[in-house]
Amino acid sequence: MRNMSNRRAVQALAAAAALLAGNAMATEYGTVVSKTAVYSQVAMPVQQCVRQDQISRAQPSGAGALIGALVGGGAGNLIGHGGGRALATGVGVLAGSITGNNVEANGAPTVVTPVQTCHQEQRVENRLVGFDVVYDYNGQRYSTRLASDPGDHVPLNVSVTPANAVVQPAPVAYGGTTVLAPVVVQRPWAAPVGVEVDTGWGWGGHHWR
Incomplete structure (x- = not known):
C-alpha cells in the first residue's frame, strides 16, 4: 500500500512538472x-494667522494726580474766604487731581503690543x-x-x-x-x-x- 501511494505521488509530481x-x-x-x-x-x-500691532499709552503712575491735588487744593484755599474756604479747597483738590492725572497720561510714552489672531480655513488641493x-x-x-x-x-x-x-x-x-x-x-x-x-x-x- 505504501509503494502504491509513493508511485501515485511521483506520478502527480511528474504531471505538475509537465503542466508548469x-x-x-x-x-x-x-x-x-x-x-x-x-x-x-x-x-x-489650514490655519491662517494675522499679526497686528496694538498701540496704547502707559498707565499713569498717580504722581500727576497727587501733584494736581496739592496745587488745586492750595489754589482753592487761597481763593476761598471764611466758611467757603473748605469747600473751595475740596473743589481745588478734586479738579487738580483730575487735571494732573490727565496731564501725566497724555505725556506717557506709547506702548506697542503685538497681537496675533488665527482662524481655520479649508483649502482644496489637487492630488x-x-x-x-x-x-x-x-x-x-x-x-x-x-x-x-x-x-x-x-x-x-x-x-x-x-x-x-x-x-x-x-x-x-x-x-x-x-x-x-x-x-x-x-x-x-x-x-x-x-x-x-x-x-x-x-x-x-x-x-x-
Whole structure:
C-alpha cells in the first residue's frame, strides 16, 4: 500500500512538472497611444494667522494726580474766604487731581503690543491619482490605469499557455495520505496558444476588440 501511494505521488509530481513546463511567462512592451493624468480634489484644513500691532499709552503712575491735588487744593484755599474756604479747597483738590492725572497720561510714552489672531480655513488641493493609459499590443488596443507615467512603452506580463494544457485534478485521499490522482496527458501536437496580457502594476486593464 505504501509503494502504491509513493508511485501515485511521483506520478502527480511528474504531471505538475509537465503542466508548469507548458506555461511560460514573458515580459513584453505595449506602445502607449495616449495617457491622461487623473487628479482628485482633497480639502485640507489650514490655519491662517494675522499679526497686528496694538498701540496704547502707559498707565499713569498717580504722581500727576497727587501733584494736581496739592496745587488745586492750595489754589482753592487761597481763593476761598471764611466758611467757603473748605469747600473751595475740596473743589481745588478734586479738579487738580483730575487735571494732573490727565496731564501725566497724555505725556506717557506709547506702548506697542503685538497681537496675533488665527482662524481655520479649508483649502482644496489637487492630488495626482494616476494615469489612464491606452496602449497597443499585438494588433489589439487595451486601456488601464497606472500609478505613474509609463513613458512611451508600458511593460506587460504575457502568459502563454498551450490550448490543450492539462488541468491538474483535485487531490484524492488514500488511507489517510493525500496524493494527487494520476493524470492522462495527451500526445503532444502543434496547438495554438492563448495569450493573457497583464500590466502587472496598474488597476486592471480593458481590452477593445
